[in-house]
Amino acid sequence: MPSRSRQNWQVIASCLAVLGIMCGIVAYSPTLYRMFCAATGYGGTTQRVAADAAAVSAQTVTVAFDASVAPGLDWRFAPVERTVAVHLGEQKLVYFTAENLGSTPAVAHATFNVTPQSSGIYFNKIQCFCFNEERLDAHQKVQMPVVFYVDPAFGKDPEMHGVTVITLGYTFFRSANPQNAKDLARFLVDAPPDAAHGKALFAERCSACHALDANKLGPALGGVVGRRVGSAAGYNYSPAVKNADFVWSADKLDRWLADPRAFIPGARMPVRVLDAPSRKDLIAYLERESGKAEAKPAIAGAASSEQAR
Ligand code: HEC
Numbered sequence: 001m002p003s004r005s006r007q008n009w010q011v012i013a014s015c016l017a018v019l020g021i022m023c024g025i026v027a028y029s030p031t032l033y034r035m036f037c038a039a040t041g042y043g044g045t046t047q048r049v050a051a052d053a054a055a056v057s058a059q060t061v062t063v064a065f066d067a068s069v070a071p072g073l074d075w076r077f078a079p080v081e082r083t084v085a086v087h088l089g090e091q092k093l094v095y096f097t098a099e100n101l102g103s104t105p106a107v108a109h110a111t112f113n114v115t116p117q118s119s120g121i122y123f124n125k126i127q128c129f130c131f132n133e134e135r136l137d138a139h140q141k142v143q144m145p146v147v148f149y150v151d152p153a154f155g156k157d158p159e160m161h162g163v164t165v166i167t168l169g170y171t172f173f174r175s176a177n178p179q180n181a182k183d184l185a186r187f188l189v190d191a192p193p194d195a196a197h198g199k200a201l202f203a204e205r206c207s208a209c210h211a212l213d214a215n216k217l218g219p220a221l222g223g224v225v226g227r228r229v230g231s232a233a234g235y236n237y238s239p240a241v242k243n244a245d246f247v248w249s250a251d252k253l254d255r256w257l258a259d260p261r262a263f264i265p266g267a268r269m270p271v272r273v274l275d276a277p278s279r280k281d282l283i284a285y286l287e288r289e290s291g292k293a294e295a296k297p298a299i300a301g302a303a304s305s306e307q308a309r
Contacts, residue, residue: 057088057152066169067096073174074102088152091126093274095143100136107135107175115167122154123166133175145275191277198285201278212289218269224248225290240266253283
């Protein structure tokens with residue numbers, strides 16, 4: 001039957017066309033892919049993000065913390081504060097303490113959950129100990145930071161009306177594969193700065209906008225320590241940063257990273273690193289790279305065509 005097989009071909013052809021378009025979108029648009037992941041929280045119940053939410057709303061919500069330890073792991077684990085009130089969109093830093101009560105080192109990993117479950121998509125974690133296997137030596141005690149915000153869209157979702165408390169719960173389990181464990185000692189209060197950890201943080205939290213040797217959305221950062229502020233060749237700075245007048249030191253970087261827009265009002269960098277140990281590690285990395293890597297002259301136009309807001 002020629003007409004039937006022709007119809008079939010038409011169906012197959014249109015399927016292939018749609019598939020082709022979708023492949024094209026995915027291949028050519030990492031941005032769309034990222035938007036998809038950010039919108040769906042793909043890869044976890046809650047999302048992990050690099051930048052501040054665009055706006056901080058006047059509306060607040062209470063976030064409560066819950067911590068427990070599964071049987072078989074001799075740890076004490078608790079939030080430092082039981083609850084905090086946050087403005088929607090506001091970045092918040094909280095701490096959890098963990099202590100190995102046993103007399104041998106132990107590796108564990110944390111799982112988390114957010115209740116009510118439907119609020120999970122609005123709960124964004126920027127930094128958390130929950131992404132890795134973690135190791136605590138015998139009797140070691142650490143304070144672990146979690147940085148999060150609640151998406152302002154929470155306030156506009158009719159399903160969320162009446163939700164006044166979001167609970168973030170963690171459970172630590174003894175780990176089945178302790179080989180890849182990270183050492184929780186990096187959270188010890190007076191741990192020395194760790195440039196290697198700084199490098200990992202840089203890749204995670206800065207490299208979307210910064211490289212060492214080229215301008216991207218933000219200026220090149222190789223050699224930034226000891227460099228005059230706002231002076232990466234070929235980068236189109238905000239007037240506020242261009243007109244600032246000082247040389248980047250560890251101390252100035254610390255204040256900048258804690259809150260760029262408080263340090264230089266009018267600055268355009270939308271990212272903050274709220275916890276001091278991470279700032280210390282990032283700065284140790286930038287200092288190390290400033291010792292050996294000089295910023296290459298920027299590729300003309302790379303910065304001016306992409307303006308950060
Ligand atoms: C979302 C993009 C973005 C991310 C992520 C980001 N930055 Fe930036 N950064 C910028 C922009 C844009 C500027 C320029 C600010 C201006 O001109 O007002 C900047 C400027 C800077 C400067 C000043 C450089 C100079 O030449 O004076 C430093 C230092 C810096 N960033 C460090 C960092 C570090 C460290 C991280 C990671 C924790 C980071 N930034 C993450 C966008 C970003």
